[in-house]
Amino acid sequence: MKIGFDAKRAFNNTSGLGNYSRAVIQSMSENFSEENFFLFSPSEKNKTGFSVPANCELILPNGISKSLWRSYGMLNEWNKLQLNIYHGLSNELPFGLNRSKAKKIVTIHDVIFKTHPEFYSVIDRTIYEIKTRHSVANADCIVAVSRQTKNELMKFYRVESEKIKVIYQSVPAHIISTVSSAEKDLVKKKYSLPDNFLLHTGTIERRKNLLTVLKALTRIKNPPALVVCGRETPYLKELKTFLENKKNISVQFIHNSSNIELNSIYSLAYAFIYASLHEGFGIPITEAATHALPVITSADSAMAEAAGDAGILVNPKDEEQIAAAIENLFSDSTLRNKLSDASLMQSRKFLAKNSAQELMNLYREIC
Known part of the structure; x- marks a missing residue:
């Protein structure tokens, strides 16, 4: 299979969504070396020191605004590569998804902006709402990192239970139990x-x-x-x-x-x-x-x-x-x-x- 990942957070976030993105990419490439993985990132900048695994290919924008590419332009790359699956690892999927036949999966980590809006500005809540509503509506499948997140997606967005798969986030690779x-x-x-x-x-x-x-x-x-x-x-x-x-x-x-x-x-x-x-x-x-x-x-x-x-x-x-x-x-x-x-x-x-x-x-x- 040809599998694409949204890798922006893997290269730009040192914790949270970045840890999740790196853990997924690393574990998938290590355990399924026979598959082809493509990492979509809007920038060459690497703030986390994350190394691209051997069986992964980094895909960057080509002559287009980075923000526009991540939201719209990368679908052209999906079609060129004939992706089977695209997995948005950090709560969002690009727009214009009808232009690609690839199956779309999105991981939703939480909807705290809905349950505790007091922790977010009006602008942030609005952006998160637009992105989340679009992603859960257009994904072929949603990965929730907990049963609670699944229940909240069903409550706030009326998503059917069958569309949501709970898969727990693994412990970050840098956490090891043996310390001298x-x-x-x-x-x-x-x-x-x-x-x-x-x-x-x-x-x-x-x-x-x-x-x-x-x-x-x-x-x-x-x-x-x-x-x-x-x-x-x-x-x-x-x-x-x-x-x-x-x-x-x-x-x-x-x-x-x-x-x-x-x-x-x-x-x-x-x-x-x-x-x-x-x-x-x-x-x-x-x-x-x-x-x-x-x-x-x-x-x-x-x-x-x-x-x-x-x-x-x-x-x-x-x-x-x-x-x-x-x-x-x-x-x-x-x-x-x-x-x-x-x-x-x-x-x-x-x-x-x-x-x-x-x-x-x-x-x-x-x-």
Whole structure:
């Protein structure tokens, strides 16, 4: 088969949609080397250092506006290449799809702009709405990264259940479970990490709800230290303002750790917390599971799906409930060990080869 991927995010986004795009492209090329893959990107720029796999061909614009090419012009390339399938990996498909016979698949990661519009500007909500409505209406099949996303697509866009296939996102390739003692020692020293800390990873933004976690920590007599790893946004200022004069809690922010260092940080943590208000799935939870970390997360269906039996589920708006979960986990080693074992078992659901096989089964089915 000739299979095309929207590869813009693979070359331009260091997290989120970029991780998903790279994981799909890498796992498909590694597990199905007999197939022909084409990576469509509107620019030669490579901000992520992603290397094009041996059995993939990079397709770039030729004498046309990059934005117009991605939305309209690339269909000419589809026809020249006689693509069997085009898979939009980041919530969108180009316009003018009637000009190609290729089967169209789109992965929808979330519709948070519908469930929580307060986190988006009017302009962004409008753009996301146009792109999502067009994509789900014109795709031959939709891949949802969680059951929650599938249910929300059915609710907001009246998509039939049979048109949506749930295929979980695999753990990013840079997340590995084996970290040497020497590597961990170096990272612990570099960042002056405490012992037995509580870890949170991901962009430090309002939706991740870290202020409520900080408030929960103030309710604990002897709270564990919290380490927060992620890209900063203006929300960080609000968190630091809250922390002023809060002498009883220890919080450390790390913004520029490398992927290699991140594995060490996961390995050094005692437990993981991810009390986000809403997620399409919750990849940081699966990353933590790879390192056998017990998880405290929101009783939101997508995050509950990601955590499985390894999670202590809480109301993300309830400080007392979050505080109680932290206290229980840090005071009960038996519970911690039980959830750690369950977390490692849960991580096996998110192996790249499994996701790749499910995608290939789908490609073969619709062709």
